[in-house]
Amino acid sequence: MKLIFAVVNGDDSAAVSKALSKGGFRATKLASSGSFLSSGNTTFLICVEESEVDAVIGIVQQKCHHRKQFVPSTPSYGSPLTGQLPTMPLEVPVGGATVFVTNIERFEKL
Secondary structure (H helix, E strand, C coil): CEEEEEEEEHHHHHHHHHHHHHCCCCCEEEEEECCCCCCEEEEEEEEECHHHHHHHHHHHHHHCCEEEEEEECCCCCCCCCCCCCCCCEEEEEEECEEEEEEECCCCCCC
């Protein structure tokens, strides 16, 4: 058995959950946040047979989309009058998924 940890963007969470359910896979969803943008993510825990790992990863890959998001930048220097300069928004890529697959010695659904 394998345990799949799939960390997905919060915007893609509902689509991934629905597709996993439609594919017959059960998942536990955990709210999580990323360290870079501190944005909301969902971490799915999915336990499957080794032969099903590629199918689950395919579903996650199909439903998680890359997108661009604007975030405020932090000035590295300031103005003599105000101490700070206005920040310009920075465009950064977000989305996609991070997937970890680990071995499971024992799995029970109680």
